[in-house]
Amino acid sequence: MSDRTLSFEILRYRPEQEDEPVWQSYDVPCREDWVVLDGLNYIKDHLDGTLSHRWSCHMAVCGSCGVMIDGKPALACKTFVRDFTDTVQVAPLDNLPVHRDLISDMEGFADKLGRVEPYLITDEDPGDNAEFRQSPAQLAVYRQYTMCINCLLCYAACPQVGLNPGYLGPAALALAQRYNLDSRDAGRSQREEATASEDGVWECTFVGECSEVCPKAVDPAGAIQQMKLASSLDWLGGLLPGGRKS
Amino acid sequence: MTEPRMYHPRLPLFWYLRRPSYVRYMLRELTCIGIGAYAITLAVGLLRLAQGPAAWQGFWQAFSSPAGVAFQVVALAFTLYHTVSWFQLAPSTMPIWRGETQVPPARIRLAHYLVFAVVSIAILLIVGF
Numbered sequence: 547m548s549d550r551t552l553s554f555e556i557l558r559y560r561p562e563q564e565d566e567p568v569w570q571s572y573d574v575p576c577r578e579d580w581v582v583l584d585g586l587n588y589i590k591d592h593l594d595g596t597l598s599h600r601w602s603c604h605m606a607v608c609g610s611c612g613v614m615i616d617g618k619p620a621l622a623c624k625t626f627v628r629d630f631t632d633t634v635q636v637a638p639l640d641n642l643p644v645h646r647d648l649i650s651d652m653e654g655f656a657d658k659l660g661r662v663e664p665y666l667i668t669d670e671d672p673g674d675n676a677e678f679r680q681s682p683a684q685l686a687v688y689r690q691y692t693m694c695i696n697c698l699l700c701y702a703a704c705p706q707v708g709l710n711p712g713y714l715g716p717a718a719l720a721l722a723q724r725y726n727l728d729s730r731d732a733g734r735s736q737r738e739e740a741t742a743s744e745d746g747v748w749e750c751t752f753v754g755e756c757s758e759v760c761p762k763a764v765d766p767a768g769a770i771q772q773m774k775l776a777s778s779l780d781w782l783g784g785l786l787p788g789g790r791k792s
Numbered sequence: 793m794t795e796p797r798m799y800h801p802r803l804p805l806f807w808y809l810r811r812p813s814y815v816r817y818m819l820r821e822l823t824c825i826g827i828g829a830y831a832i833t834l835a836v837g838l839l840r841l842a843q844g845p846a847a848w849q850g851f852w853q854a855f856s857s858p859a860g861v862a863f864q865v866v867a868l869a870f871t872l873y874h875t876v877s878w879f880q881l882a883p884s885t886m887p888i889w890r891g892e893t894q895v896p897p898a899r900i901r902l903a904h905y906l907v908f909a910v911v912s913i914a915i916l917l918i919v920g921f
Contacts, residue, residue, distance in 0.1 A: 566799065641803070644799040645798055683892045686892040705803060708802075751817075755811070755814070765884050771885035772885060
């Protein structure tokens with residue numbers, strides 16, 4: 547059934563067994579149309595049941611299977627084994643704490659996401675039956691940022707996340723901008739408490755890799771630069787007599 | 793029951809050598825040193841000009857010496873790399889929407905180059921006269 551054998555080198559971490567991750571190799575009989583996730587599942591099912599990895603949809607929608615593949619952040623379900631000659635290296639996402647094997651910690655990200663208040667904030671209670679009308683042009687402005695699947699490849703690609711673990715990071719900030727750009731939202735000033743803080747947009751030095759590795763073509767780097775501009779204008783506005791304080 | 797301990801990876805000291813894109817980013821950031829050095833040199837030139845003809849002459853001689861010219865060539869190369877790399881990024885920083893469609897990135901970059909050319913020509917004309 548297999549088309550060829552590919553060597554999977556996997557960076558394993560078993561906290562009860564080792565202090566630092568170690569590489570372990572598995573020879574996997576692969577079919578030509580397999581993705582890396584199929585190989586990981588084969589190992590788990592047939593070679594070594596102790597291997598731990600996350601996955602769910604197998605179609606680049608759930609964002610669960612983000613790992614480093616040959617040193618680059620990628621979705622295991624979107625990376626074909628046919629693109630590798632003899633060996634493929636799979637490691638947990640860079641810059642994030644590791645629970646076990648390929649399972650990175652998501653709690654820190656969940657906290658950061660909460661800090662940017664990623665929901666519609668309105669000035670007044672519109673009432674139970676109110677409509678929030680929006681034109682296609684108003685939707686187009688922020689639509690790409692709604693595509694984020696929280697896979698955290700952008701966190702693994704961002705050296706600033708590695709240098710400052712408190713940095714809110716690309717996905718959380720892009721989602722904040724998604725709501726800032728929403729015509730129905732009035733929460734930008736409120737969000738700036740987090741987004742313009744020392745853990746916010748000013749930590750970004752525009753390396754741009756977050757946008758390069760995004761599997762859903764979101765541009766978090768662009769969102770962050772736009773927020774820097776808005777934050778600067780707010781600050782300048784606050785200096786003027788009668789200017790907006792934020 | 794105690795929580796299993798997590799492994800906290802550390803960014804290696806030379807992380808920017810890991811990927812070509814990181815190297816290009818570091819180069820872009822480093823080029824600002826050339827721009828800063830040139831700006832400081834111009835400020836020193838202004839100061840020497842204010843101090844009188846002899847001081848200005850000394851500055852001008854140093855500026856036109858082979859070492860001075862070499863410095864200017866390097867500063868120009870740094871400035872061009874800095875400019876091109878930032879213009880490349882401009883469309884994602886300043887997206888422009890016309891209704892439901894986004895203005896193509898190439899057009900925003902082109903606009904930057906056009907303004908750059910117009911300002912450069914204007915400065916050359918002003919300095920020339």
